[in-house]
Amino acid sequence: MTTVLRSRFLRPSSVLIAGVALASLLLPPLLDSGKQTVFVLFTLYVVVTVGLSLLMGLAGQISLGQAAFYALGAYTAGLLAKHGLPQLLALAAAPVGSAVVAALIGVPVLRLRGHYLAFATLAFQLIVLTILAEARGITGGDIGLGGIPPLLPVLNQGQDSELDLNSPLVYCYVGWVVAALVIVLTRNLVRSRPGRGLRALATSEIGAAASGVAVGADKLKVFTISAAYAGLAGGVYAFFLEYLSPGSFPILLSIQFIVMATLGGLGEVWGAVLGAAVIVLLVQILQAAASQPGLPRQAPAILSYAAYGGVMVLVMLFLPAGLLPAIRQRLSRPSS
Amino acid sequence: MPPSQMMLSATDLTRCFGGVVAVNGVSLAVARGALHAVIGPNGAGKSTLFNLIAGLLRPDSGTVALEGRSLDGLSPEARARLGTAIVFQAVRLFRGMTVLENVMVGAHASTHHGFVEAALRLPRHWREEPLIRGRAEQALVRAGLAHLSDRAAQSLPLGQQRAVQVARALCSEPRLLLLDEPASGLRSGEREALARLIEELRAEGLTMLLVEHDVAFVTRLANRITVMDRGRVIAEGEPAQIRQDPAVIAAYLGRPTEAKSVASGG
Numbered sequence: 001m002t003t004v005l006r007s008r009f010l011r012p013s014s015v016l017i018a019g020v021a022l023a024s025l026l027l028p029p030l031l032d033s034g035k036q037t038v039f040v041l042f043t044l045y046v047v048v049t050v051g052l053s054l055l056m057g058l059a060g061q062i063s064l065g066q067a068a069f070y071a072l073g074a075y076t077a078g079l080l081a082k083h084g085l086p087q088l089l090a091l092a093a094a095p096v097g098s099a100v101v102a103a104l105i106g107v108p109v110l111r112l113r114g115h116y117l118a119f120a121t122l123a124f125q126l127i128v129l130t131i132l133a134e135a136r137g138i139t140g141g142d143i144g145l146g147g148i149p150p151l152l153p154v155l156n157q158g159q160d161s162e163l164d165l166n167s168p169l170v171y172c173y174v175g176w177v178v179a180a181l182v183i184v185l186t187r188n189l190v191r192s193r194p195g196r197g198l199r200a201l202a203t204s205e206i207g208a209a210a211s212g213v214a215v216g217a218d219k220l221k222v223f224t225i226s227a228a229y230a231g232l233a234g235g236v237y238a239f240f241l242e243y244l245s246p247g248s249f250p251i252l253l254s255i256q257f258i259v260m261a262t263l264g265g266l267g268e269v270w271g272a273v274l275g276a277a278v279i280v281l282l283v284q285i286l287q288a289a290a291s292q293p294g295l296p297r298q299a300p301a302i303l304s305y306a307a308y309g310g311v312m313v314l315v316m317l318f319l320p321a322g323l324l325p326a327i328r329q330r331l332s333r334p335s336s
Numbered sequence: 337m338p339p340s341q342m343m344l345s346a347t348d349l350t351r352c353f354g355g356v357v358a359v360n361g362v363s364l365a366v367a368r369g370a371l372h373a374v375i376g377p378n379g380a381g382k383s384t385l386f387n388l389i390a391g392l393l394r395p396d397s398g399t400v401a402l403e404g405r406s407l408d409g410l411s412p413e414a415r416a417r418l419g420t421a422i423v424f425q426a427v428r429l430f431r432g433m434t435v436l437e438n439v440m441v442g443a444h445a446s447t448h449h450g451f452v453e454a455a456l457r458l459p460r461h462w463r464e465e466p467l468i469r470g471r472a473e474q475a476l477v478r479a480g481l482a483h484l485s486d487r488a489a490q491s492l493p494l495g496q497q498r499a500v501q502v503a504r505a506l507c508s509e510p511r512l513l514l515l516d517e518p519a520s521g522l523r524s525g526e527r528e529a530l531a532r533l534i535e536e537l538r539a540e541g542l543t544m545l546l547v548e549h550d551v552a553f554v555t556r557l558a559n560r561i562t563v564m565d566r567g568r569v570i571a572e573g574e575p576a577q578i579r580q581d582p583a584v585i586a587a588y589l590g591r592p593t594e595a596k597s598v599a600s601g602g
Contacts, residue, residue, distance in 0.1 A: 193444065206424075
């Protein structure tokens with residue numbers, strides 16, 4: 001029995017999952033609208049981080065340009081909706097747009113490994129940002145893309161009362177549903193034949209290939225899936241803000257995703273959720289501290305850079321496997 | 337025996353590394369149901385030959401065929417789908433996975449459900465998963481590892497890690513099992529257990545190619561032995577013949593002139 005408990009892929013008890021789900025459903029109405037906005041962004045970060053954690057932890061690949069796929073999804077949804085496509089279709093097109101780009105660049109880029117792959121994906125994001133800033137006729141350039149219609153209808157209740165469904169509170173639940181969907185799909189994938197193949201190829205590509213795992217194709221698929229998740233999150237982001245600009249998708253955002261995935265525990269679906277939650281809370285605290293009167297205007301940004309760097313160093317030193325595996329190990333130790 | 341009755345036939349394989357001809361015009365044929373061993377002193381080119389046959393290295397010239405079907409240019413995963421399985425000398429177990437999960441990966445070659453079917457839990461996922469699990473559990477029983485199935489694979493001692501690899505290979509239900517120095521680094525008890533497992537598999541009619549340094553281990557198990565020295569085949573025959581072959585004795589004791597004259601003669 002203890003060996004079962006010690007297994008690395010111990011399922012977090014269903015009770016705990018149900019508790020997290022319930023708490024996160026009850027939380028939004030208790031928040032003010034500023035904090036609701038933070039909650040929406042949190043759910044979107046969870047979606048991106050789950051994909052990145054899958055890519056880094058299971059397929060052993062790295063992407064320093066995940067925010068580029070987030071941006072591509074956002075612009076895909078924003079542009080299509082602005083030009084008349086029904087909003088839900090535009091949202092559905094967001095992950096497709098990012099996935100198609102990932103599948104195309106993945107063919108050459110995934111021939112690279114380690115640092116080279118990291119730099120190639122970083123360069124990819126810089127290229128995407130440059131294109132978004134320069135293609136003024138389409139994207140609005142640095143000024144941004146405005147006038148994106150809201151995702152949900154504005155209900156007309158008689159003469160002068162309107163019910164606008166597009167409040168931050170409603171987007172909290174839109175984000176929640178998207179995150180839940182991504183978590184369930186990913187968890188299903190991990191615990192299955194293709195998921196085992198991915199976990200295998202992360203350790204030994206030769207060993208996995210000799211067992212019949214299509215190593216190259218599977219790596220490309222995971223890269224594409226992680227891009228699709230980022231694109232889906234970007235699509236929700238576009239409708240939520242109704243305005244996009246290249247400045248919303250800095251390299252720092254890509255680094256933030258990596259910090260979230262690594263902190264939570266690579267290859268762990270719930271680790272991505274935990275990592276995103278911890279970093280979002282940390283950034284909130286830092287921003288409150290950095291916006292005290294008397295501090296320079298750049299203080300919040302500088303503090304986040306310092307915080308991401310500090311968190312990475314601490315994780316590497318003390319939690320190399322990440323938070324969730326460490327907690328799990330601590331919990332299972334007394335019984336072994 | 338006509339080629340069609342051969343499970344594996346390698347013809348005229350050659351592979352150079354820089355100026356060194358590691359494998360030089362080697363041919364061998366493994367009959368269906370046979371345990372064919374390749375032996376030779378250090379540096380004879382056994383491992384290179386193994387990698388050429390397993391598809392992990394490309395030959396400079398020569399061909400490899402499985403039941404008459406050419407394997408040339410096929411990737412390791414394509415070869416796995418055709419029914420070959422490999423037990424590596426360097427233990428390539430998958431970290432962070434249990435023994436059972438490691439063995440379940442072995443079923444990859446002969447099962448099909450993919451990303452979408454797994455993520456959406458479509459019918460084929462539900463059909464195949466219990467099948468894969470059942471086969472893996474059976475393979476673990478065969479390898480004497482059933483009691484370890486929930487352990488982390490990388491926490492096991494070397495002998496058991498090798499056995500996990502054998503179980504993973506068996507889980508694919510291979511037609512041809514390729515073993516690269518499976519006894520190297522094992523203690524005598526572990527070696528004995530491995531020899532018994534290989535004997536059982538041979539008795540069940542599994543075709544195996546075994547590359548091994550340890551002559552005693554091989555002569556006990558194999559039906560047929562190919563002896564290599566310096567990249568060439570210097571003798572081939574049944575274990576009893578091989579034990580008395582002067583070229584083989586010379587190669588192992590290091591009298592190259594005699595070995596050469598026999599090699600060119602046969």
